[in-house]
Amino acid sequence: MTVFTDDTESQPRELIVTLFGLYARAESNWLPVAGLVxxxxxxxxxxxxxxxxxxRLKRRDVLQSERHDGAAGYALSRSALDVIxxxxxxxxxxxxxxxEDGWVVLVFSVPESxxxxxxxxxTSLTTLGFGTAAPGVWIAPGHLAQETREMLERRxxxxYVDIFEGNHIxxxxxxxxxRRWWDLEELTLSYADFVERYRPALREFTGGPVTPDSAFATYVPMLTVWRRLPYLDPGLPLALLPQGWNGxxxxxxxxxxxxALSGPAREHAMEVIHRRRQPQPVSR
Structure with a gap:
């Protein structure tokens, strides 16, 4: 399962998934309704x-309702927790x-039924960062071989697949x-957008004191934007990328x-969560 998409309409859902990934796992995989709101x-x-x-996230089996000590809240489903x-x-x-890592090549055949x-x-291969070498033939840097095998077994x-390791001879x-196997132009634009959007934030937060609430307000959206990119770019060798690769x-x-921001952002989040761990009406 994939717990993120790229459409603008899904942004609140993306932010919620980021919050659960960052802060719920340290709280028994649970956040109170009031704290989340x-x-x-x-x-x-x-x-x-x-x-x-x-x-929407509950319908997609990303979140599920749970009560802890009488307080209403939500937890990540087992499958969503595995993905995160x-x-x-x-x-x-x-x-x-x-x-020197070579390549992992995967060939698959799935019956029409x-x-x-x-x-x-x-979808699983895309989220691992595989490129498409030919119909039914996918390729990635060799250091992803074990991660690929474990993911396919788990799912x-x-x-349906055969996996090979080797070198291009x-x-x-x-x-x-x-350049054909991966959309490097799209990746370049995505990285450029990230740098343009968040380089001013680094100057701001390294130029003076960082307050927990301001760190939180920047860190969570920043991480939400960033976490898509490592799934599209598998960390290809720099020798094969354009000179000055902005990734x-x-x-x-x-x-x-x-x-700079993860520590103070967590401080703010934990203060909010712990202050709101109290009984609330169950959301339906």
Whole structure:
């Protein structure tokens, strides 16, 4: 399952998923209704939009209603929690591949009667950052081989695929092939947008004291934008990317903002959550 999409309409849902990924897991995978509403208000989202977004996330089996000590709240479903746990390394500690890593190549065949499996397989490979070398043939840097195998086994897709590891030995120029297998122009534009949007924030927060509420209001939307990008870019070797690849600049900007803002943002979130752990009417 994928717990994020790219459409603008889904932004409140994206923010909610980010909040649960950041703060619910340390609270027994649960946030109180009142705390969620207040945190979303701090991000400029009103209560009606929160309720509507939560309803959609519940229908998609991302969230489920739970009461803790008489207080109404929500928890991530088991499948959503697995996706978010899987993403921690990719988002916060992504490794850049080298030419020595080689490649992992995946070939799949899914019967027409199981088209939903084909869709799940393609979605899963896309979220791992695989490129398409040919119909039914997907490729990624070799260091993703074990992660790919574990993900396919966990999602019940292993029976439909064969996985190979190796090197490109011939023919043609690999840099030009990488441009076909991955949409580097789109990635370049996405990284440029991230840098343009958040470089001023780094100057602002490194130029003076950081208050928890202002850090929170910047950090959660920033992470919500960033967390899509490592799933589209698998960390391709720099030797195969355009000179001056702006993904490196964007990665460093994210790392600097994460270091500066994550601590005070968590301080604000925890203060709100703990202050609102009290009985509330169950949301239906």
């Amino acid at each position: 207040r945190l979303m208000a701090d991000l400029g989202v009103d209560g009606q939009a929160v309720r509507s977004s939560v309803s 746990n899987e993403g921690d390394t990719r988002i916060f500690h992504r490794r850049r591949a080298t030419m 199981e088209r939903e499996k084909r869709h799940l397989l393609r 019940g897709l292993a029976a 011939a023919f043609g120029e690999l840099r030009s092939k990488v 490196v600049t964007a990665e460093q900007l994210f790392a600097d903002l994460n270091e």
